[in-house]
Amino acid sequence: MSWIVIVVLAAGTYALRFAGPVLRSRITVSPAVGRYLTLAAIALLAALIGTAALLDGTSFVGVARPAGVVVGAVLAWRKLPFVVVVVAAALTAALLRLAGIQ
Amino acid sequence: MLRTSDPIVRDVGALCAAAVVVGLSFGAIATAAGLPLSQIVVMSAFVYAGGAQFLAVGLVSAGGTALAIILAGLLLNARHLPFGLAIGNETLGDARWRRVVGSHILTDESVAFALAQEDPVRRRRAYWMTGVALFLTWNVASTLGAIIGSTLGDPDRYGIDAAFPAALLALTLPSLKDAAAVRVAVAGAAVALATTPFLPAGLPVLLALLGLVFALPVPRSSGRTDAAKETS
Numbered sequence: 001m002s003w004i005v006i007v008v009l010a011a012g013t014y015a016l017r018f019a020g021p022v023l024r025s026r027i028t029v030s031p032a033v034g035r036y037l038t039l040a041a042i043a044l045l046a047a048l049i050g051t052a053a054l055l056d057g058t059s060f061v062g063v064a065r066p067a068g069v070v071v072g073a074v075l076a077w078r079k080l081p082f083v084v085v086v087v088a089a090a091l092t093a094a095l096l097r098l099a100g101i102q
Numbered sequence: 103m104l105r106t107s108d109p110i111v112r113d114v115g116a117l118c119a120a121a122v123v124v125g126l127s128f129g130a131i132a133t134a135a136g137l138p139l140s141q142i143v144v145m146s147a148f149v150y151a152g153g154a155q156f157l158a159v160g161l162v163s164a165g166g167t168a169l170a171i172i173l174a175g176l177l178l179n180a181r182h183l184p185f186g187l188a189i190g191n192e193t194l195g196d197a198r199w200r201r202v203v204g205s206h207i208l209t210d211e212s213v214a215f216a217l218a219q220e221d222p223v224r225r226r227r228a229y230w231m232t233g234v235a236l237f238l239t240w241n242v243a244s245t246l247g248a249i250i251g252s253t254l255g256d257p258d259r260y261g262i263d264a265a266f267p268a269a270l271l272a273l274t275l276p277s278l279k280d281a282a283a284v285r286v287a288v289a290g291a292a293v294a295l296a297t298t299p300f301l302p303a304g305l306p307v308l309l310a311l312l313g314l315v316f317a318l319p320v321p322r323s324s325g326r327t328d329a330a331k332e333t334s
Contacts (some may be wrong), residue, residue, distance in 0.1 A: 001137055001158065005168045009158065010148035012176045018205040020186015021194055029190075039317050041188035041217060042283055043290030044181050045274045047310030048210055050291030051298055052267040058299045065264045072268025076275050082113040086120065089268030093261030 062102040068093030110215075110224075114232050117211055118239040120265045123257045125240045128155055129247020135163045139248050146244040150206065150237060154178045155244075157303060178304035184311065185213045192222055193229050207233030214273035282317040289313030 029037070053069040055061055072089030076082075125146075132142045137159065145155055154175040161171045186208055193216050194204035207230075216229035257263060278284050290310030297306040 001141060001162050001171070002168055003141070005158070005171050006141060006145050006149065008172050009154065009175045010145075012172070013149050013151055013154065013179045013182070014206060016176070016179050016182045017186055017208045018202075020183045020208075021189065021191050021201060021205060022186075023183075024187050024190040036314060036317065037184075037188045037190075038217065038277070039283060039286045039314055040184050040311055041213060042274060042277050043286050043310045043313040044184060044307055045210065045214055045217075045270055046287035046291040046313075047294035047307040048181075049267045049270045049274065050295050051306065052270075053264075054295060055298055061263075064261070065258075065267075068261050068264025069268045069271065072264070073271050076268070076272035081109070082269070082272050083116040085272040086116045086265045086269050090120070090261035090265040093264035094259065095261075097259065097261070 064093045064096040064101055067096055110228050110231055114215070114235045117232070117269055118235050120262050120269070121236055121239045122243045123254055123260060123262050124152060124266075125243025126247035126252045126254055127257050128152065128159075129244040129249070130252035131156070132159045132244075133248045133251070135159045137162070137248075139245070142248040143241075143245055146241045149175070150240065151175075151179050151182075151209070152240070153303075174302065174304070177302060180304060181210075181307055182208055184308075185210075189213055189216055189225075189229065193226050195226060195230075204230070204233070207237050209233065209236060210270060211236060211273075214270050218273040218276050285316035286313045289316045 024037070027033075049069075053061075053066050068089040068091075071092040072085045075088055076085045128146070129142055132145075132155075133139075137145075145158070149155055149158075157178055158171050158175050161174060166174075186205065189208075191201060194200050209232075212229050212233040215232040216225045219225040219228045254260070274287070278287055290313030293312050294306040294310045297309055301309075
């Protein structure tokens with residue numbers, strides 16, 4: 001890979017990260033707007049969760065991963081500790097694969 | 103003593119353990135794709151975005167052009183801008199160095215950990231702890247992976263691919279306090295899932311912002327029926 005690619009990618013990514021807080025400090029954020037900005041983050045997180053849980057690239061990832069995420073989701077909903085959620089999700093997917101279920 | 107009993111420390115530790123496996127895997131895959139150690143180290147430290155790094159290495163292996171790699175990586179990372187807008191300096195801290203350094207450690211996970219906290223003090227603490235811990239973990243693990251190879255093998259074997267979405271889900275759940283937030287989240291995920299087969303990586307997640315229309319105040323139904331009557 002060319003060094004230029006890495007430098008531009010790093011600079012561009014940093015600019016994207018830096019721009020958000022700077023923009024927010026330049027505008028007056030009313031409680032209503034602040035609420036929408038938080039909701040925007042929730043929409044993005046939900047999209048990341050949905051695509052990461054179900055898709056590998058553009059196709060369905062198979063049963064093991066979504067099953068693990070569902071187990072984690074149920075435990076999180078039942079307010080079990082975060083560590084338990086993460087380990088249970090991983091363990092479910094890993095054991096299903098060990099059993100030959102992809 | 104107080105620190106180890108802190109739930110945030112324990113929670114961040116769990117996430118770091120998962121990140122170690124992915125970081126090792128990135129280092130090993132990047133090495134296999136022909137990247138020298140120096141590039142892997144610099145990439146992990148300065149691009150510092152797992153998804154974009156895997157994508158870039160994948161495109162290199164597939165013979166992608168420099169421009170294609172840059173555009174694809176930046177598109178995938180574009181979500182960091184709205185994430186930064188959502189957390190703001192209140193979470194990063196007002197000191198100049200906090201804004202400069204704090205921006206760099208913005209990831210899906212550090213934002214999710216911050217949003218999961220109720221008050222601003224805990225929010226800032228969670229953001230910084232997650233951000234710094236994940237940054238160090240990612241850099242050490244990807245460097246080790248490049249040097250010794252991924253001794254642990256494919257992260258999927260350990261279900262790490264299920265751990266990350268489950269972790270984000272657990273962190274996002276507390277934010278789904280009202281019906282509007284639930285509508286926005288469901289709509290956002292639906293838009294992203296429906297458009298992923300047709301659009302380049304990164305864009306479907308950005309389109310999830312369209313889900314925000316479901317947070318708009320709903321017109322009173324009586325007003326709508328009145329208007330309907332008038333126009334008919």
